[in-house]
Structures are given as structure tokens and as C-alpha cells.
Amino acid sequence: MDVRGRIGEIGRAALYQIPSYDRAALYLQACTIVVGMFVLWFWWPGVPTLAIAFLGVVATLMAIRADSLTTPEKIVSIVISFALFVIETRAVLKDRDKFATRQAELNSKAESARNEE
Numbered sequence: 001m002d003v004r005g006r007i008g009e010i011g012r013a014a015l016y017q018i019p020s021y022d023r024a025a026l027y028l029q030a031c032t033i034v035v036g037m038f039v040l041w042f043w044w045p046g047v048p049t050l051a052i053a054f055l056g057v058v059a060t061l062m063a064i065r066a067d068s069l070t071t072p073e074k075i076v077s078i079v080i081s082f083a084l085f086v087i088e089t090r091a092v093l094k095d096r097d098k099f100a101t102r103q104a105e106l107n108s109k110a111e112s113a114r115n116e117e
Contacts, residue, residue: 025065025073032058032080040087048095051088055081 032054040051062069062077069077 025069028061029073029076029080033083036080036084036087040084040091048088048091051084051091055084055088058084 036051036054040054058077058080
């Protein structure tokens with residue numbers, strides 16, 4: 001299949017009408033999933049507060065669109081919120097482990113320096 005055929009398939013998939021799902025919500029949630037999973041999980045996996053800040057943006061967008069969200073859109077939004085919560089928890093725990101390891105190394109160096117005196 002040539003490039004034009006593949007672009008045509010992507011275009012048809014992007015324009016496919018999902019029952020009881022608004023196209024704007026679909027694209028917004030798809031972008032949220034891509035940004036949330038790939039950027040926060042793979043590119044900046046251990047930076048605390050990024051996922052919680054992103055969750056704030058998602059919550060704001062959900063609040064703005066609250067009256068027009070259908071049930072499937074609400075379910076996907078809740079799943080996205082929980083996924084961002086998991087990403088944030090993972091980042092905080094990794095940061096705490098890194099800090100505890102650094103502190104243990106510094107304590108052992110200080111203890112060995114005291115023992116040499």
C-alpha cells in the first residue's frame with residue numbers, strides 16, 4: 001500500500017463517528033492520554049508535580065465541559081484521572097527513594113569520616 005492509501009486510512013479512522021461520543025472530547029482525551037502516558041511515564045518518569053499539574057488542567061477542562069459530557073466520556077475522564085494519579089504517585093515514590101539513597105550515602109560517609117578522626 002502506498003503513502004496516499006495509508007493517509008486515507010488514517011483520515012477515515014480519525015473521522016469515524018463513535019456512538020454517543022463528541023469528536024472534540026475524543027480528540028481532547030486522546031491527546032491527554034498521549035501526553036500523560038508517553039511524556040510523563042517515559043520522558044520525565046520521575047519528576048514529581050508534573051502529573052498533578054496536568055491533572056489540574058484535565059479537571060478544569062472536565063469542569064468546563066461537565067454539562068455536555070456523555071457517560072462514556074465521563075468514564076474515560078475518570079480513568080484518565082486515575083492514571084494521572086498513579087503516575088504522580090510513582091514519581092513521588094521514586095523521588096523519595098532517590099532522596100533516601102542519597103541521604104544514606106551521605107550518612108555513611110559522615111560516619112566513616114568521624115571514625116577516622
